[in-house]
Amino acid sequence: MSNFIPGQPLVAVVQRIEIKKLRQGDNLILGFSIGGGIDQDPGQNPFSDDKADKGIYVTRITPGGPAETADLRMGDKIMQVNGYDMTMMTHDQARKRLTKKNEDVVRLLVTRKSLEEAVKNSMGGHQRQ
Amino acid sequence: MDTESTYSGYSYYSGRSRGSHRHGERSRDRDRHKSRNKDSRSEKSVTINSPPAEPLLGDSSVRGGEQVQDDNWGETTTAVTGTSEHSLSQEDIVRITKDLEDSVGLDCRRYFTLTLAVVMGLLVFLTPVAFLVLPHLLWPEKLQSCGTACEGLFISVAFKLLILLLAVWALFFRSPRAGLPRVFVFRALLAVLVLLFVMSYWLFYGVRILDTQDDNYQGIVQYAVSLVDALLFIHYLAIVLLELRQLQPCFSVCVMRSTDGEKRHYNLGQLSIQRAALAILEHYYCDFPVHNPALLSASKSRAAKHLAGLKVYNVDGEFPAALADGPGNNAAAGMAHSQSRAMIAAAARRRDTSHNELYYEDAEHERRVRKRKARLVVAVEEAFTHIKRMQEEEQKKTPVDVMDPREAAQAIFPSMARALQKYLRTTKQQHCHSMESIQQHLAFCITNNMTPKAFLESYLSAGPTLQYSRSHWLARQWTLISDASVTSGLSDGCVFQLKCVDFSLVVTTKKIPYIQMSEEYIDPKSHKFVLRLQSETSV
Numbered sequence: 001m002s003n004f005i006p007g008q009p010l011v012a013v014v015q016r017i018e019i020k021k022l023r024q025g026d027n028l029i030l031g032f033s034i035g036g037g038i039d040q041d042p043g044q045n046p047f048s049d050d051k052a053d054k055g056i057y058v059t060r061i062t063p064g065g066p067a068e069t070a071d072l073r074m075g076d077k078i079m080q081v082n083g084y085d086m087t088m089m090t091h092d093q094a095r096k097r098l099t100k101k102n103e104d105v106v107r108l109l110v111t112r113k114s115l116e117e118a119v120k121n122s123m124g125g126h127q128r129q
Numbered sequence: 130m131d132t133e134s135t136y137s138g139y140s141y142y143s144g145r146s147r148g149s150h151r152h153g154e155r156s157r158d159r160d161r162h163k164s165r166n167k168d169s170r171s172e173k174s175v176t177i178n179s180p181p182a183e184p185l186l187g188d189s190s191v192r193g194g195e196q197v198q199d200d201n202w203g204e205t206t207t208a209v210t211g212t213s214e215h216s217l218s219q220e221d222i223v224r225i226t227k228d229l230e231d232s233v234g235l236d237c238r239r240y241f242t243l244t245l246a247v248v249m250g251l252l253v254f255l256t257p258v259a260f261l262v263l264p265h266l267l268w269p270e271k272l273q274s275c276g277t278a279c280e281g282l283f284i285s286v287a288f289k290l291l292i293l294l295l296a297v298w299a300l301f302f303r304s305p306r307a308g309l310p311r312v313f314v315f316r317a318l319l320a321v322l323v324l325l326f327v328m329s330y331w332l333f334y335g336v337r338i339l340d341t342q343d344d345n346y347q348g349i350v351q352y353a354v355s356l357v358d359a360l361l362f363i364h365y366l367a368i369v370l371l372e373l374r375q376l377q378p379c380f381s382v383c384v385m386r387s388t389d390g391e392k393r394h395y396n397l398g399q400l401s402i403q404r405a406a407l408a409i410l411e412h413y414y415c416d417f418p419v420h421n422p423a424l425l426s427a428s429k430s431r432a433a434k435h436l437a438g439l440k441v442y443n444v445d446g447e448f449p450a451a452l453a454d455g456p457g458n459n460a461a462a463g464m465a466h467s468q469s470r471a472m473i474a475a476a477a478r479r480r481d482t483s484h485n486e487l488y489y490e491d492a493e494h495e496r497r498v499r500k501r502k503a504r505l506v507v508a509v510e511e512a513f514t515h516i517k518r519m520q521e522e523e524q525k526k527t528p529v530d531v532m533d534p535r536e537a538a539q540a541i542f543p544s545m546a547r548a549l550q551k552y553l554r555t556t557k558q559q560h561c562h563s564m565e566s567i568q569q570h571l572a573f574c575i576t577n578n579m580t581p582k583a584f585l586e587s588y589l590s591a592g593p594t595l596q597y598s599r600s601h602w603l604a605r606q607w608t609l610i611s612d613a614s615v616t617s618g619l620s621d622g623c624v625f626q627l628k629c630v631d632f633s634l635v636v637t638t639k640k641i642p643y644i645q646m647s648e649e650y651i652d653p654k655s656h657k658f659v660l661r662l663q664s665e666t667s668v
């Protein structure tokens with residue numbers, strides 16, 4: 001992930017992931033678990049590089065669920081959900097954003113370390129601006 | 130209230146009262162004996178062990194003169210053993226102790242000390258006045274006239290004497306709370322000190338002033354002023370020794386009642402054992418719940434049942450078919466030993482179901498008490514709704530039948546009397562409260578606008594001894610039993626007993642440890658906190 005400088009715009013390489021919610025009884029589930037948030041302790045996040053990062057991370061993927069089929073991976077940081085920014089959210093607000101009952105599909109922008117490396121490798125000899 | 134404690138060494142006074150105790154006098158109040166006699170109606174003779182004689186006559190006390198070896202002290206002790214020529218019932222014991230209180234001997238001691246104190250006080254007060262007046266009487270013509278400074282000193286002497294008078298009245302002339310077995314060491318020391326002091330002043334005065342007929346009156350007045358100053362300082366010493374020294378707590382005493390194990394802890398300062406015992410007794414009357422012998426009968430009957438089931442027969446000894454229900458009956462010590470061991474072994478092997486009975490009995494009793502209590506509470510609440518405090522304006526408007534608190538109490542009492550009586554009987558408190566006292570209490574509660582719950586509180590739980598009527602202050606005569614001399618101070622680990630007719634209080638002392646305290650400074654700005662939450666939600 002890019003270095004997080006408070007107050008400055010964040011630059012990251014993201015991947016678009018679209019998950020269709022699965023109906024299970026009365027609930028619509030996505031099939032993964034989130035952790036983190038601005039009201040949580042960032043030092044306990046095993047997936048973040050920068051231990052001050054209070055973003056929302058994917059901590060678990062249910063095998064065979066909609067998230068797994070949509071190629072969401074454990075350790076992904078969720079940057080946006082359906083156009084709403086997730087980098088400065090409390091844990092509960094993030095949960096609410098993901099579990100809106102009137103939405104069938106969530107479109108996430110996620111970032112992970114491997115994405116940055118892939119971009120760097122593909123840029124090859126080109127210098128970074 | 131005056132509690133007396135006796136110590137059998139001084140009971141040569143009791144010889145007189147023993148001889149004069151009146152057989153036929155039954156005019157004492159019998160009610161107070163009823164509760165104790167209920168349990169002991171079957172036994173007519175009482176054994177009281179006399180306190181050990183050794184420490185009492187053998188140790189050195191301040192009263193050296195009292196060490197007179199009374200030759201027939203054995204005959205005149207207040208102890209009564211079961212083998213005396215006439216066995217006494219418990220009522221007789223109480224009558225004897227009552228007689229001791231009224232006996233001439235102990236009063237004599239009190240009046241003796243009182244007169245001694247008054248005589249000494251007069252001597253001490255009149256001494257400075259005498260110092261000032263005698264020169265005028267004996268050699269008036271030689272005397273120098275009193276100048277201004279000298280007359281100023283007169284005023285100072287007068288006021289200092291007045292202050293001394295007030296201070297002595299405040300410190301010493303208080304009605305005595307109790308009669309202690311031995312003399313109060315500090316008071317005796319102070320009296321001796323004051324006497325020596327005044328004697329030495331008189332000696333000096335007699336030799337240097339009276340004999341030589343000194344004419345320097347100012348010097349004499351200054352001498353008298355110095356005497357009064359020194360007396361004030363001795364009074365200061367008296368305050369420190371008698372009042373201030375024991376204020377700082379030094380020992381923690383644990384007081385336990387022997388019959389039911391009620392325990393309390395108190396903090397005392399450096400006191401002699403007899404003064405500590407007095408302080409403990411005063412706390413006892415306020416803190417300990419009243420001694421209720423009816424509550425102990427259950428465990429006594431269980432104990433009797435344990436022993437009753439076994440009988441020992443000796444079939445091959447010197448005493449053929451000796452029937453014994455206790456190990457103490459045989460002459461041979463070895464026989465008794467083996468018998469008791471056999472009894473203990475048999476009792477251990479016997480399958481005892483008394484614990485079962487106890488458990489179910491307790492549960493049943495608990496249930497019964499709660500049911501009666503519920504009925505009582507409802508009855509009392511209903512009774513209280515029948516009366517209402519009448520306001521002044523209403524009195525003028527409607528002429529209804531007005532009652533004073535006593536009549537109001539009598540009016541509503543019958544509706545709750547039955548429930549209350551049943552409850553008291555179930556909790557075995559019925560002898561503590563008489564009808565009269567209940568009605569008095571009810572009138573008191575009505576006068577003071579108390580709720581039914583407040584009225585009931587004194588019947589639901591056993592209160593301290595002082596709460597009950599005078600007849601329940603059964604023990605006004607306490608005996609102090611102690612290994613160490615009673616005028617010696619409290620020390621760590623000392624144990625003594627305060628015995629009265631029904632039970633005894635066992636007191637153990639522990640020294641309050643030395644506390645080493647250190648300080649630590651925490652900067653208020655150093656209180657910082659972080660969140661430790663990490664929740665994981667599945668979506």
